[in-house]
Amino acid sequence: MSGTPPTGDELVVVLGALASPHRLRILGALASGRTYVSELARRLEMNRPLLYMHLQKLEAAGLVTGELVTARDGSSVKYIEAVPFALALDLDAIALAAHTLTGPAPATEREK
Amino acid sequence: MSGTPPTGDELVVVLGALASPHRLRILGALASGRTYVSELARRLEMNRPLLYMHLQKLEAAGLVTGELVTARDGSSVKYIEAVPFALALDLDAIALAAHTLTGPAPATEREK
């Protein structure tokens, strides 16, 4: 699956998600296995709302998936799991991705 | 050169520098050769002060180097050059880097 080069926009999202000590630590904790939110919050010593926000960002970037497991008794626990990935970044990859950016469109784009 | 794994803090800086459409575009433009600041600003259609800020960030991350060339006549031009790099990112690399974070030190382990 590492054969699919991300678009520039996707790359920005993923890199933005990774560029944070908290989120790096979250992924580090998830590397050793899945856990549920509250447990993770305890282990990393951060407030759940905060953790939630970071998890959302990671999930938006596709680096993490959440699964809400409801036990027979009705109690629910949300398990978080890291999504395996592999990114090879170098100048060429960046240059390539830069061409696929759809952002502010610097007008370099002429109409056809 | 790629044999040196970056520390968690360095990684955050580099990723933070890359996680921006503008900076991606800057690197993309520099991939095809060095240029000087004003030229780059024209080509990318952004204000020089703005470009300056982004260049500083890229330089702080070690992705770019600037060389102020003063001609014989005294006129100076600052050439910007992209620094070749290679980053291999996967879950393991992240987990490894997470251990080297020096930030707020969540005191997850007080035992010492």
Next chain:
DNA sequence: CCCCTATGTCAGGGAAGTCTGACAGGGGGG
């Protein structure tokens, strides 16, 4: 003299991201 190009830095405002405390549920067990 006036106009051009270039570097470098600053103030300021507005947008976006970060973090906290509080609250509304749902369920278990002493």
Next chain:
DNA sequence: CCCCCCTGTCAGACTTCCCTGACATAGGGG
């Protein structure tokens, strides 16, 4: 009943980033 653990979401404060316009400085010409 009271206390515990879990999920999910909010409003507000706080901070940091992003961007623009303006200014200071220096050389090259018409």
